[in-house]
Amino acid sequence: MLLEKYPEEVKQILSKYPPEGKRSAVMPLLYLAQREEGYLTKSAMQDVAKIVGITETDVAALVGFYTLFHDKKDGKYRMQVCTDLPCALRGADKFLEELCGNLGIKVGETTEDGFITVEAVTCLAGCDKAPMFQTQGPDGIKYHENMTVDRTLELISVLRKSGREVK
Amino acid sequence: MAHLLLRQREIPDISELDIYKKNDGFAAFKNAVTKMSPAQVTDVVKNSGLRGRGGAGFPTGMKWAFIDNKNWPHYVVANADESEPGTFKDREIMEGNPFQFLEGLAIASYAVGANVAYVYLRGEFWQLAAFLDEKIAEMEAAGLLGDKLFGGEYSLRIHTHLGAGAYICGEETALLESLEGKRGQPRVRPPFPPAFGLYGKPTVINNVETFANVPLILLKGADWYKSMGTADSAGVKVFSLSGRVRKPGNYELPFGTTFRDLIYTHGGGVQDSRSVKAIMAAGASSSLILVDNDKVLDTPMDYASVRALGADLGSASVIVIDDTVSMDWLVNKTVHFFRHESCGKCTPCREGTYWMSTIIERIHGGEGTTGDVDLLLNVAKQMQGKCLCALGEFSTMAVVSGIERFPQDFRKAVTPAPPLYAMQNAEGADAERV
Numbered sequence: 001m002l003l004e005k006y007p008e009e010v011k012q013i014l015s016k017y018p019p020e021g022k023r024s025a026v027m028p029l030l031y032l033a034q035r036e037e038g039y040l041t042k043s044a045m046q047d048v049a050k051i052v053g054i055t056e057t058d059v060a061a062l063v064g065f066y067t068l069f070h071d072k073k074d075g076k077y078r079m080q081v082c083t084d085l086p087c088a089l090r091g092a093d094k095f096l097e098e099l100c101g102n103l104g105i106k107v108g109e110t111t112e113d114g115f116i117t118v119e120a121v122t123c124l125a126g127c128d129k130a131p132m133f134q135t136q137g138p139d140g141i142k143y144h145e146n147m148t149v150d151r152t153l154e155l156i157s158v159l160r161k162s163g164r165e166v167k
Numbered sequence: 168m169a170h171l172l173l174r175q176r177e178i179p180d181i182s183e184l185d186i187y188k189k190n191d192g193f194a195a196f197k198n199a200v201t202k203m204s205p206a207q208v209t210d211v212v213k214n215s216g217l218r219g220r221g222g223a224g225f226p227t228g229m230k231w232a233f234i235d236n237k238n239w240p241h242y243v244v245a246n247a248d249e250s251e252p253g254t255f256k257d258r259e260i261m262e263g264n265p266f267q268f269l270e271g272l273a274i275a276s277y278a279v280g281a282n283v284a285y286v287y288l289r290g291e292f293w294q295l296a297a298f299l300d301e302k303i304a305e306m307e308a309a310g311l312l313g314d315k316l317f318g319g320e321y322s323l324r325i326h327t328h329l330g331a332g333a334y335i336c337g338e339e340t341a342l343l344e345s346l347e348g349k350r351g352q353p354r355v356r357p358p359f360p361p362a363f364g365l366y367g368k369p370t371v372i373n374n375v376e377t378f379a380n381v382p383l384i385l386l387k388g389a390d391w392y393k394s395m396g397t398a399d400s401a402g403v404k405v406f407s408l409s410g411r412v413r414k415p416g417n418y419e420l421p422f423g424t425t426f427r428d429l430i431y432t433h434g435g436g437v438q439d440s441r442s443v444k445a446i447m448a449a450g451a452s453s454s455l456i457l458v459d460n461d462k463v464l465d466t467p468m469d470y471a472s473v474r475a476l477g478a479d480l481g482s483a484s485v486i487v488i489d490d491t492v493s494m495d496w497l498v499n500k501t502v503h504f505f506r507h508e509s510c511g512k513c514t515p516c517r518e519g520t521y522w523m524s525t526i527i528e529r530i531h532g533g534e535g536t537t538g539d540v541d542l543l544l545n546v547a548k549q550m551q552g553k554c555l556c557a558l559g560e561f562s563t564m565a566v567v568s569g570i571e572r573f574p575q576d577f578r579k580a581v582t583p584a585p586p587l588y589a590m591q592n593a594e595g596a597d598a599e600r601v
Contacts, residue, residue, distance in 0.1 A: 016326040018283075018366065021347065021348075021365075021366050023349070024347055024348045026348035027328075027330070027331055027348060030331070031290075031329065031331075052348065054348075061350060062348075062349075062350060065350040065351070065510075066290070066331035066332050066333055066351075067331070067333065068290040069332075084252040084451065084500065085253070085447075085486065085497065085500045086252055086410055088500055089409070089410045089411055089488070089492070090409075090411075122252070122334065122504050122508060123250055123251065123254075123451075123504070125249045125254060125257075125258050125289070125291070126255060127253050127255050127409040127415065127484075128255060128407070128415035129415075134291055140293045140294070141293035142293075142294060143291075143294070
């Protein structure tokens with residue numbers, strides 16, 4: 001249960017908004033609920049709905065709408081590579097293809113050990129430093145810019161060894 | 168000239184509170200709260216000619232003056248949802264010079280009588296939000312935020328709020344919906360946010376860069392600010408330069424700087440010394456500017472001059488396209504972006520972006536006919552003027568300008584239409600649905 005597990009965090013989140021705006025806490029709470037498993041279980045969504053005072057359906061509608069919320073388990077880390085126009089003009093499509101080739105997966109798939117899911121995403125506001133991607137995982141969201149396939153594979157092996165992102 | 172917004176380029180530690188304070192930091196905010204009325208603050212900003220830096224270019228002071236003083240409380244929201252492909256300036260401002268942005272936000276809050284302000288950041292700026300939280304906490308500890316500031320009656324709190332991955336939340340009413348914990352779908356306007364905003368209360372929303380200009384305008388005066396840039400577009404702007412240039416990045420320059428200056432003097436020229444084929448001046452939402460002669464590159468980058476080229480300056484996100492790029496590939500990219508980001512609320516955008524992506528995919532994949540090019544143009548033009556917000560309109564810009572200004576790129580990608588189709592189209596019959 002979210003409230004029992006993170007009472008301080010929940011309280012802090014709710015304190016940001018006026019009483020009439022309690023619903024504003026729903027997205028911060030979803031991030032909190034997603035932190036451990038990397039996706040939102042049905043019971044986590046129920047928890048959030050109860051804290052905020054909206055229906056489970058309302059919460060599910062948000063999870064479906066926003067791309068950073070996930071309702072199924074994928075890799076521990078998601079590598080979300082931007083392939084929009086400015087990045088594509090700097091070789092992002094080729095980078096993504098080679099990265100997937102090296103990992104032996106297709107875009108959208110997860111490595112066999114369940115560690116990395118590679119996704120193509122829309123603009124991340126890092127256009128001048130392409131190829132670039134963000135990792136979304138237990139340590140939050142981090143940017144990796146001016147990347148090469150070699151450096152990305154290195155990052156993955158560091159992640160596999162340490163189990164977490166180093167700053 | 169020293170930077171006014173990206174001051175970290177000269178003062179690397181300006182993100183530290185004591186360094187920022189040593190460089191006139193918070194002098195403008197203190198002066199406003201202790202010596203000026205809110206209306207006086209708004210007047211200075213109005214007289215400076217500052218226009219919104221998020222893309223629409225609306226006069227900032229006028230927006231503040233629209234706030235409904237019969238309905239309280241008021242809110243101020245900073246739009247830090249920066250998501251336009253080709254735009255990456257707000258991120259650098261917030262990372263490098265966070266206090267100047269926060270001070271501008273605080274001054275705006277004072278000017279419209281708001282005691283609570285929110286910074287709505289795109290969810291991907293997760294690290295940046297944590298960084299801003301630290302900076303806000305430092306301001307609170309230093310008595311720059313909180314109750315009864317500078318010994319007076321004015322109180323202010325600032326909170327960050329993360330989105331979760333939706334381009335549409337950059338549209339101000341969709342942003343408000345999202346901040347209220349709903350799906351980010353634009354509201355029907357009017358009423359506009361200064362009358363009906365966050366939680367139904369009067370709200371001013373400005374872009375991060377807009378706020379970052381405000382402290383200096385108050386310190387040095389409206390006339391000083393107006394002396395930079397052009398008559399139509401006062402001041403300086405951070406241009407995000409990307410695409411096929413040698414040195415992509417953010418360049419803070421006065422409005423009216425030419426494309427040539429930006430691309431060649433600052434950006435180091437085109438990669439592999441190729442020539443510029445087209446420019447998108449407002450990110451993926453832009454019409455494609457055809458660069459077929461030298462004069463185009465000598466166009467000054469201000470709102471009016473870029474409009475005269477049949478395009479918009481928008482948020483000044485300049486994507487450089489060289490002569491190796493075919494426009495059917497480019498339009499395939501932009502249309503897929505908008506199809507993905509369409510919020511689904513209004514039919515023309517939801518269906519239009521779907522059909523445009525289906526058709527351009529066929530054309531780009533070499534399976535299209537000339538009829539498909541006509542059909543794509545037809546769908547795009549039918550969307551124009553019919554969508555609930557600007558996203559739908561923006562999705563058609565590269566399509567229409569691409570087909571009209573670079574017809575050869577589409578022609579070479581397709582085979583002639585079958586005779587029956589060509590006949591139907593010639594008679595003005597509705598194109599057969601594909």
